[in-house]
Amino acid sequence: xxxxxxxxxxxxxxxxxxxxxxxxxxxxxxxxxxxxxxxxxxxxxxxxxxxxxxxxxxxxxxxxxxxxxxxxxxxxxxxxxxxxxxxxxxxxxxxxxxxxxxxxxxxxxxxxxxxxxxxxxxxxxxxxxxxxxxxxxxxxxxxxxxxxxxxxxxxxxxxxxxxxxxxxxxxxxxxxxxxxxxxxxxxxxxxxxxxxxxxxxxxxxxxxxxxxxxxxxxxxxxxxxxxxxxxxxxxxxxxxxxxxxxxxxxxxxxxxxxxxxxxxxxxxxxxxxxxxxxxxxxxxxxxxxxxxxxxxxxxxxxxxxxxxxxxxxxxxxxxxxxxxxxxxxxxxxxxxxxxxxxxxxxxxxxxxxxxxxxxxxxxxxxxxxxxxxxxxxxxxxxxxxxxxxxxxxxxxxxxxxxxxxxxxxxxxxxxxxxxxxxxxxxxxxxxxxxxxxxxxxxxxxxxxxxxxxxxxxxxxxxxxxxxxxxxxxxxxxxxxxxxxxxxxxxxxxxxxxxxxxxxxxxxxxxxxxxxxxxxxxxxxxxxxxxxxxxxxxxxxxxxxxxxxxxxxxxxxxxxxxxxxxxxxxxxxxxxxxxxxxxxxxxxxxxxxxxxxxxxxxxxxxxxxxxxxxxxxxxxxxxxxxxxxxxxxxxxxxxxxxxxxxxxxxxxxxxxxxxxxxxxxxxxxxxxxxxxxxxxxxxxxxxxxxxxxxxxxxxxxxxxxxxxxxxxxxxxxxxxxxxxxxxxxxxxxxxxxxxxxxxxxxxxxxxxxxxxxxxxxxxxxxxxxxxxxxxxxxxxxxxxxxxxxxxxxxxxxxxxxxxxxxxxxxxxxxxxxxxxxxxxxxxxxxxxxxxxxxxxxxxxxxxxxxxxxxxxxxxxxxxxxxxxxxxxxxxxxxxxxxxxxxxxxxxxxxxxxxxxxxxxxxxxxxxxxxxxxxxxxxxxxxxxxxxxxxxxxxxxxxxxxxxxxxxxxxxxxxxxxxxxxxxxxxxxxxxxxxxxxxxxxxxxxxxxxxxxxx
Numbered sequence: 001x002x003x004x005x006x007x008x009x010x011x012x013x014x015x016x017x018x019x020x021x022x023x024x025x026x027x028x029x030x031x032x033x034x035x036x037x038x039x040x041x042x043x044x045x046x047x048x049x050x051x052x053x054x055x056x057x058x059x060x061x062x063x064x065x066x067x068x069x070x071x072x073x074x075x076x077x078x079x080x081x082x083x084x085x086x087x088x089x090x091x092x093x094x095x096x097x098x099x100x101x102x103x104x105x106x107x108x109x110x111x112x113x114x115x116x117x118x119x120x121x122x123x124x125x126x127x128x129x130x131x132x133x134x135x136x137x138x139x140x141x142x143x144x145x146x147x148x149x150x151x152x153x154x155x156x157x158x159x160x161x162x163x164x165x166x167x168x169x170x171x172x173x174x175x176x177x178x179x180x181x182x183x184x185x186x187x188x189x190x191x192x193x194x195x196x197x198x199x200x201x202x203x204x205x206x207x208x209x210x211x212x213x214x215x216x217x218x219x220x221x222x223x224x225x226x227x228x229x230x231x232x233x234x235x236x237x238x239x240x241x242x243x244x245x246x247x248x249x250x251x252x253x254x255x256x257x258x259x260x261x262x263x264x265x266x267x268x269x270x271x272x273x274x275x276x277x278x279x280x281x282x283x284x285x286x287x288x289x290x291x292x293x294x295x296x297x298x299x300x301x302x303x304x305x306x307x308x309x310x311x312x313x314x315x316x317x318x319x320x321x322x323x324x325x326x327x328x329x330x331x332x333x334x335x336x337x338x339x340x341x342x343x344x345x346x347x348x349x350x351x352x353x354x355x356x357x358x359x360x361x362x363x364x365x366x367x368x369x370x371x372x373x374x375x376x377x378x379x380x381x382x383x384x385x386x387x388x389x390x391x392x393x394x395x396x397x398x399x400x401x402x403x404x405x406x407x408x409x410x411x412x413x414x415x416x417x418x419x420x421x422x423x424x425x426x427x428x429x430x431x432x433x434x435x436x437x438x439x440x441x442x443x444x445x446x447x448x449x450x451x452x453x454x455x456x457x458x459x460x461x462x463x464x465x466x467x468x469x470x471x472x473x474x475x476x477x478x479x480x481x482x483x484x485x486x487x488x489x490x491x492x493x494x495x496x497x498x499x500x501x502x503x504x505x506x507x508x509x510x511x512x513x514x515x516x517x518x519x520x521x522x523x524x525x526x527x528x529x530x531x532x533x534x535x536x537x538x539x540x541x542x543x544x545x546x547x548x549x550x551x552x553x554x555x556x557x558x559x560x561x562x563x564x565x566x567x568x569x570x571x572x573x574x575x576x577x578x579x580x581x582x583x584x585x586x587x588x589x590x591x592x593x594x595x596x597x598x599x600x601x602x603x604x605x606x607x608x609x610x611x612x613x614x615x616x617x618x619x620x621x622x623x624x625x626x627x628x629x630x631x632x633x634x635x636x637x638x639x640x641x642x643x644x645x646x647x648x649x650x651x652x653x654x655x656x657x658x659x660x661x662x663x664x665x666x667x668x669x670x671x672x673x674x675x676x677x678x679x680x681x682x683x684x685x686x687x688x689x690x691x692x693x694x695x696x697x698x699x700x701x702x703x704x705x706x707x708x709x710x711x712x713x714x715x716x717x718x719x720x721x722x723x724x725x726x727x728x729x730x731x732x733x734x735x736x737x738x739x740x741x742x743x744x745x746x747x748x749x750x751x752x753x754x755x756x757x758x759x760x761x762x763x764x765x766x767x768x769x770x771x772x773x774x775x776x777x778x779x780x781x782x783x784x785x786x787x788x789x790x791x792x793x794x795x796x797x798x799x800x801x802x803x804x805x806x807x808x809x810x811x812x813x814x815x816x817x818x819x820x821x822x823x824x825x826x827x828x829x830x831x832x833x834x835x836x837x838x839x840x841x842x843x844x845x846x847x848x849x850x851x852x853x854x855x856x857x858x859x860x861x862x863x864x865x866x867x868x869x870x871x872x873x874x875x876x877x878x879x880x881x882x883x884x885x886x887x888x889x890x891x892x893x894x895x896x897x898x899x900x901x902x903x904x905x906x907x908x909x910x911x912x913x914x915x916x917x918x919x920x921x922x923x924x925x926x927x928x929x930x931x932x933x934x935x936x937x938x939x940x941x942x943x944x945x946x947x948x949x950x951x952x953x954x955x956x957x958x959x960x961x962x963x964x965x966x967x968x969x970x971x972x973x974x975x976x977x978x979x980x981x982x983x984x985x986x987x988x989x990x991x992x993x994x995x996x997x
Contacts, residue, residue, distance in 0.1 A: 005083070010069055012070055013040035015070045031965050033983070035983030049155065052094060052155065057152075075102065093123070094118075222249075226253040250799040267784065291753050299748070302748070305741055356681055416623075416625060460575035468569065546902070851913065852869040852885065854920055856869045857912075868887065932965070
């Protein structure tokens with residue numbers, strides 16, 4: 001990957017448009033990116049990362065309140081980053097525009113937010129033109145990630161080398177190193193393997209425990225079935241040996257249950273024999289008792305029959321008389337029917353005649369029928385008069401409706417005239433309300449324009465007052481920090497001079513007889529220098545240097561803070577001016593109050609307009625209603641006159657038809673009732689005459705039938721008759737007496753019954769008690785046998801189920817043992833894993849070993865062959881091993897922790913580690929060629945000699961046509977590196993100045 005050009009607009013501290021030509025800078029191989037603190041050196045790297053991945057590096061991305069848009073940019077200028085690069089042989093151009101808030105172009109004043117936009121183009125060398133590839137954020141991100149072969153985090157660690165991160169990496173523990181390496185080498189799949197094995201182990205363990213729990217539950221059931229005579233194993237679910245112990249206990253319980261079943265079967269056979277003998281004896285006693293009771297009951301029934309013999313003879317005589325009276329029954333029924341019919345006809349005639357007028361009391365059936373025909377003829381002549389009467393009622397209803405409409409129209413006209421009389425005043429008042437609200441709206445808009453500048457001035461004035469106080473404090477802190485940095489530098493230089501003066505003694509301390517001197521090369525050392533009192537060694541010098549660097553950093557931070565305070569104070573003064581804060585606050589409060597009042601008054605504009613519109617609509621409606629009422633009044637006059645003429649004609653016609661009745665309908669109802677009553681009376685008179693003749697004939701037939709049957713009078717024959725119920729009851733009594741008499745004679749003639757009556761009385765109670773005791777003994781024996789059989793069956797069933805469960809659990813337990821061993825091995829908790837190293841840590845350890853080997857190549861050159869980075873698998877205390885990192889000092893031959901390196905040594909060691917990690921990650925990502933690298937800060941901690949060695953190593957990166965950009969504000973680098981990109985900051989925003997080789 002090689003960067004060609006970067007264009008920035010309104011990004012970070014850059015208020016305008018800036019351009020960086022990386023081709024010109026890369027021509028030198030090594031270029032410097034420098035500028036004062038806060039100018040925007042890191043923002044250039046942020047722009048590169050944002051163009052590629054749509055976000056800035058992680059630490060700055062997560063900062064609260066971060067915005068990519070420059071505060072120095074003009075309101076209408078859009079933030080944009082464009083990066084031109086070559087990757088995988090393709091020349092691409094990526095453009096990113098983050099979301100931004102711009103002024104509205106039309107409508108009411110204010111701002112609106114535009115969405116983020118992205119674009120990807122590729123240069124077609126054959127056609128010499130750029131071709132659009134995509135405008136989708138997601139597609140562009142996937143395309144860039146696939147071409148580079150790195151995620152954003154890997155890119156920020158491999159291309160934008162953050163020295164502070166790698167210094168922390170050198171001193172970090174195994175867990176922290178593991179997190180960083182895990183992100184860079186994407187070892188999540190190995191962690192997923194660990195997680196998957198742990199999940200499988202837990203699942204297998206749960207299945208085994210579940211199976212053991214079910215097995216123990218069956219064992220408890222077997223113990224209950226065996227009557228608590230079975231001893232259960234004292235093992236928990238999951239413990240080995242549980243299945244064998246349960247099966248052994250089950251076998252013992254089954255054997256004991258079978259013995260108890262055999263004993264119970266023998267007891268049941270004996271009880272069955274005794275119970276059979278008792279049942280036979282009881283049957284004999286019951287039969288004797290039955291025959292004796294049968295004979296006694298027959299003797300008692302014979303005595304009762306003898307007592308009822310007289311009543312039986314009377315019943316036979318009563319039955320004979322009833323048979324004779326049955327010949328007279330038909331004549332009696334005919335006479336009773338004729339009498340009932342005659343009484344009903346006479347009563348109906350009397351009722352019908354009671355409803356007739358006085359003149360028809362003595363009339364016969366013929367006279368009544370003639371009068372009914374005359375009333376019907378008169379009723380037919382009233383049909384025309386009845387239709388006229390209905391028409392008259394309709395005319396009266398129409399006239400009533402006209403009167404109602406006339407009264408309603410008069411009410412409407414009166415109300416409308418009253419409302420229209422005040423219309424002019426109402427309209428004028430509503431128009432005045434609308435105009436007043438419109439004026440308030442205009443006043444509110446004017447005040448709204450003044451509110452925002454007033455609030456900005458007030459906020460700036462308050463900030464100005466606070467920054468006035470902060471400026472003095474920041475200036476005192478900057479002066480104090482400068483004095484301390486100067487004193488620390490003087491102390492360091494003094495110690496360095498003292499050490500150089502005594503360096504001979506320090507070199508002499510390393511001399512050995514027979515070994516060449518590092519200065520002259522001689523093997524003899526006749527008079528080596530000796531250390532004097534107060535000798536300054538390397539550690540003392542390094543401590544003084546570290547103290548000076550900390551003081552210098554503190555001074556730079558204090559000056560940066562002072563510059564920020566002064567810049568913010570100048571901006572606040574430019575915004576607020578010299579006006580007092582209290583006066584600005586009072587003006588803003590007064591303006592806000594007036595604005596609120598105007599807004600409240602303006603809010604009545606819409607309701608006032610709506611009320612005026614509704615009032616105008618009501619005026620139009622009432623005017624139209626007034627006109628319609630006048631038209632209806634004129635049409636009603638002619639209609640009422642026509643109704644009056646037709647009504648008078650009908651009244652004259654109906655007066656003759658009504659007669660004395662109140663109406664024609666009433667007269668018709670009178671005639672209908674009179675005709676119906678006359679007809680009913682004529683029918684009733686004819687029916688009475690006919691029923692009297694039938695009654696006389698029935699009396700004659702009855703007298704003749706009674707005489708033939710042998711009765712003196714018809715009354716005597718009627719008294720001798722029996723109804724069906726009495727006849728059946730009397731016949732039943734006669735039949736029952738005869739049946740009882742025959743049954744008693746048959747029982748008293750039975751030989752067995754007579755013989756049993758001659759024996760002693762049977763003792764049924766004693767026999768039943770003995771049979772009951774035998775049956776109870778048999779039930780107890782049968783229950784004992786059934787209980788023993790059920791126990792055996794239940795134990796056999798549970799034992800079979802337990803054996804089947806043990807067979808099913810065997811492969812599950814084998815799987816659990818196998819998975820548990822694998823999970824413990826990959827998690828580092830197994831005894832077989834001596835170093836307690838997790839699988840992911842093992843893979844990362846291999847990667848770290850590669851990184852250490854790649855870093856050592858450059859570290860030995862930077863340290864003049866003194867230091868070598870090595871990977872260590874040793875455990876740290878009680879923790880796990882695998883990610884240790886040590887440095888081997890060739891001067892002492894000892895291996896020590898990287899945390900013991902000095903500040904300058906830590907820098908070039910972390911730089912070598914970063915470059916080595918970049919090579920390994922590049923190979924891991926698929927060998928993508930990285931032609932442009934950036935190294936961010938850290939060079940200020942190096943002495944001149946080490947700085948030369950580090951720059952030689954960086955300069956050697958050009959051997960493969962690779963360019964390296966150093967981000968630093970160290971002044972000495974500006975003399976050593978000629979290709980430079982300077983960031984200059986000012987009140988209006990930072991600008992870029994570029995200088996080639």
